[in-house]
Amino acid sequence: GMDEEAQTAHVSWDKATLAPVDRLRSDRADSPTPGLVEGTEPGAAVQKSAMFVHAQSFEDLTAEAEKATGKEENPDESGECAEELQVLVGEKNIEEQHNRDGSPQGRTKEEDVSSETWRSHRKHVFVLSEAGKPIYTRYGTEEALSSTMGVMMALVSFVEADKNIIRSVHADGCKVVFLAKSPLVLVGVTQTCQSEKELLRELHYIYYQIVSLLTLTQLNHIFQHKQNYDLRRLLAGSEYLTDNLLHRLERDPGLLLSAVTCLPLANSARDVVSSSLQAAKAKNLVFSILLAGDRLVTLVRKKDQFLHHIDLHLVFNLVGSSSSFREGEGWTPICLPKFNTAGFFHAHISYLEPASELCLILVSTDREDFFNMSDCKQRFLERLSKRSAYQALKEALKCPSYSMEQVGIPELRHFLYKSKSSGLYTSPEFPFVYQSDEEQERLMGLYQELHSHLHYPTRPLRFYYRCGETENLLAWVTNGFELYLCFSPLSTKALAVSAVNKLLKWIRKEEDRLFILCPLTY
Amino acid sequence: MGEQLPSVPGRAQLHSDTLNRPVQTLRVKMVLLGSSGVGKSSLALRFVKNEFRSTSPTIGCAYLTRVVHLSNVSLRFEIWDTAGQEKFHSVTPLYYRGAHAVLLVYDISKRKTFVRAQLWLRELEKHYIPGSTVIWLVGNKEDLAQNRQVSVQEGERLASDRGLFFMETSALSGDQISELLLAVAHRVYECLGTQQGGLSEWEEYPFIDLHHRDTSNPFSSCCKVGP
Numbered sequence: 001g002m003d004e005e006a007q008t009a010h011v012s013w014d015k016a017t018l019a020p021v022d023r024l025r026s027d028r029a030d031s032p033t034p035g036l037v038e039g040t041e042p043g044a045a046v047q048k049s050a051m052f053v054h055a056q057s058f059e060d061l062t063a064e065a066e067k068a069t070g071k072e073e074n075p076d077e078s079g080e081c082a083e084e085l086q087v088l089v090g091e092k093n094i095e096e097q098h099n100r101d102g103s104p105q106g107r108t109k110e111e112d113v114s115s116e117t118w119r120s121h122r123k124h125v126f127v128l129s130e131a132g133k134p135i136y137t138r139y140g141t142e143e144a145l146s147s148t149m150g151v152m153m154a155l156v157s158f159v160e161a162d163k164n165i166i167r168s169v170h171a172d173g174c175k176v177v178f179l180a181k182s183p184l185v186l187v188g189v190t191q192t193c194q195s196e197k198e199l200l201r202e203l204h205y206i207y208y209q210i211v212s213l214l215t216l217t218q219l220n221h222i223f224q225h226k227q228n229y230d231l232r233r234l235l236a237g238s239e240y241l242t243d244n245l246l247h248r249l250e251r252d253p254g255l256l257l258s259a260v261t262c263l264p265l266a267n268s269a270r271d272v273v274s275s276s277l278q279a280a281k282a283k284n285l286v287f288s289i290l291l292a293g294d295r296l297v298t299l300v301r302k303k304d305q306f307l308h309h310i311d312l313h314l315v316f317n318l319v320g321s322s323s324s325f326r327e328g329e330g331w332t333p334i335c336l337p338k339f340n341t342a343g344f345f346h347a348h349i350s351y352l353e354p355a356s357e358l359c360l361i362l363v364s365t366d367r368e369d370f371f372n373m374s375d376c377k378q379r380f381l382e383r384l385s386k387r388s389a390y391q392a393l394k395e396a397l398k399c400p401s402y403s404m405e406q407v408g409i410p411e412l413r414h415f416l417y418k419s420k421s422s423g424l425y426t427s428p429e430f431p432f433v434y435q436s437d438e439e440q441e442r443l444m445g446l447y448q449e450l451h452s453h454l455h456y457p458t459r460p461l462r463f464y465y466r467c468g469e470t471e472n473l474l475a476w477v478t479n480g481f482e483l484y485l486c487f488s489p490l491s492t493k494a495l496a497v498s499a500v501n502k503l504l505k506w507i508r509k510e511e512d513r514l515f516i517l518c519p520l521t522y
Numbered sequence: 523m524g525e526q527l528p529s530v531p532g533r534a535q536l537h538s539d540t541l542n543r544p545v546q547t548l549r550v551k552m553v554l555l556g557s558s559g560v561g562k563s564s565l566a567l568r569f570v571k572n573e574f575r576s577t578s579p580t581i582g583c584a585y586l587t588r589v590v591h592l593s594n595v596s597l598r599f600e601i602w603d604t605a606g607q608e609k610f611h612s613v614t615p616l617y618y619r620g621a622h623a624v625l626l627v628y629d630i631s632k633r634k635t636f637v638r639a640q641l642w643l644r645e646l647e648k649h650y651i652p653g654s655t656v657i658w659l660v661g662n663k664e665d666l667a668q669n670r671q672v673s674v675q676e677g678e679r680l681a682s683d684r685g686l687f688f689m690e691t692s693a694l695s696g697d698q699i700s701e702l703l704l705a706v707a708h709r710v711y712e713c714l715g716t717q718q719g720g721l722s723e724w725e726e727y728p729f730i731d732l733h734h735r736d737t738s739n740p741f742s743s744c745c746k747v748g749p
Contacts, residue, residue: 323578332583
């Protein structure tokens with residue numbers, strides 16, 4: 001909720017203490033269905049320590065938009081951050097003597113913005129400054145769109161002048177959704193049936209992506225000094241992160257569910273990996289994260305410090321989008337905006353082996369900590385190899401997912417299951433009928449639609465069943481979990497309900513392999 | 523893999539093709555600076571693995587190592603491959619502070635990267651102590667000579683005016699790469715190796731073997747850190 005958010009904005013990163021909101025007791029008392037209570041659902045952590053900031057996922061994202069204006073940003077940035085800004089401002093004089101370094105890896109965006117192809121893209125995303133200067137476009141070049149973005153800003157300002165906020169425009173099969181997050185304005189344009197809320201959720205992600213590169217403090221600082229600043233200079237070479245995030249938003253259930261998924265791994269092996277990470281600690285180390293591709297192997301955190309799933313997804317996006325951590329060890333400042341929009345953490349990012357999928361991320365508060373983090377990694381590897389868990393981990397990498405055949409419920413095609421208290425979800429491979437990219441994206445679109453119904457701000461549904469021509473869908477939300485299921489169009493509601501029970505039993509049986517039941521702290 | 527040499531603190535592990543004569547290993551901090559896209563990461567990859575592949579822009583910086591054997595000493599190059607993007611400039615001084623060698627890289631087919639290299643040089647000159655850092659001006663992408671915008675003479679002239687060393691390379695073809703690294707190694711050792719407090723000695727880490735765990739425990743004899 002709000003208190004949590006306010007707190008986030010006012011702590012500096014070296015002494016932040018974000019206590020989880022403990023809703024367990026009250027929920028348990030209120031719930032009429034024992035067993036379906038948050039904290040006891042399949043996949044819930046055994047101990048009461050969740051890994052993530054305990055937030056009502058979707059609402060947490062969109063509630064901010066409602067919170068309206070007037071939220072002053074934290075003025076007391078730490079000395080270190082101020083110093084970094086100073087360097088940046090000093091640098092500007094030099095930099096302005098000649099034009100920006102064009103990034104050679106820049107996308108091929110030479111698309112004619114007046115063409116029919118450009119218009120017919122299913123979803124456009126634009127980011128602009130409050131002065132109406134283009135910052136980002138998903139398709140085409142920003143330069144070519146400066147007048148279009150000018151019009152967008154004019155719309156925003158016109159409505160604002162009347163002390164109102166423009167939310168969306170619906171016209172000609174198009175939805176135009178606005179998100180004003182000073183000093184940025186984000187605009188999404190879609191021709192799909194995606195709801196306004198879902199599009200707004202995606203715009204928030206893009207906003208956080210930009211903040212994670214620069215910090216909000218730096219963004220505000222820049223635009224306070226120069227309203228007309230061309231932010232593309234600072235984002236040059238990072239556009240592909242935003243491109244990739246937009247792609248993920250269309251395909252990754254984790255971003256929809258506000259959750260992450262785990263590498264299936266025997267409980268015992270995961271515990272060894274976790275405790276090896278736990279032992280490799282250091283004074284300024286806040287989070288140790290081990291990833292296998294887009295799957296979490298384990299996450300160990302400093303006591304009382306929680307990572308938000310959005311921040312974790314931004315880390316996933318950074319690691320997954322770049323080949324630069326493949327060679328050697330990466331060391332980069334990174335802002336985790338849901339933790340603190342004002343400051344940078346410093347992340348040590350490296351793969352356990354050059355060709356491996358296993359990527360270790362060590363997040364420190366100290367920018368001078370490179371060699372300490374490198375040493376932590378060595379200690380982790382040493383423990384891991386000693387206890388033969390590395391072999392088990394490598395075995396597990398061979399089957400990073402599971403098929404519906406293994407689940408063994410013939411009438412069920414596919415599902416998403418999220419344990420609310422742990423913030424983790426599980427989902428099988430796409431079955432044969434959803435092999436193509438288009439079909440997978442279509443199914444994700446259907447899940448999004450279900451999600452919209454379950455999280456509709458004024459009339460949220462608990463249970464939703466829909467028969468379609470190509471599939472039947474069921475969605476169910478309880479205090480403990482969210483469940484989205486896809487059945488053959490020949491299935492019936494009665495079959496669907498019995499499948500849910502079978503599935504919940506199966507997940508309960510497999511939960512120690514599919515989820516992280518014993519998250520650790522240093 | 524599999525071959526495990528006992529580690530002796532302060533002594534180098536020798537390559538099998540050299541004589542088993544232990545020599546001293548000294549640490550050399552080398553930093554790559556220059557505009558985005560001039561090929562810093564590709565140079566680093568050549569130095570370390572002698573490979574080439576197209577890379578995505580570096581985020582923050584990447585740290586890689588490579589040991590170079592000279593006749594009477596081994597130098598362990600600790601290479602800081604920095605990001606050329608402007609948003610990382612505020613943290614770049616962290617990386618070049620205390621560097622023994624700096625490679626100032628530009629792309630011979632893009633004049634503005636040459637201009638940018640001069641701006642980096644001006645930045646560097648504010649911070650470094652003469653005699654403690656060897657600076658090399660490197661014109662990369664020599665394979666694009668047909669699109670050349672910066673002549674060899676121009677590079678040479680800038681280098682001699684400012685007391686830098688100069689070389690043109692191609693990370694793509696591998697041309698002049700090992701020559702560059704060897705030249706830097708000799709020059710750094712000449713300038714700093716014998717100097718008091720110039721280069722520090724490298725202390726070996728325990729060797730970590732992720733593959734052969736079923737054989738005898740490789741840590742039993744040399745474990746320095748851990749439980």
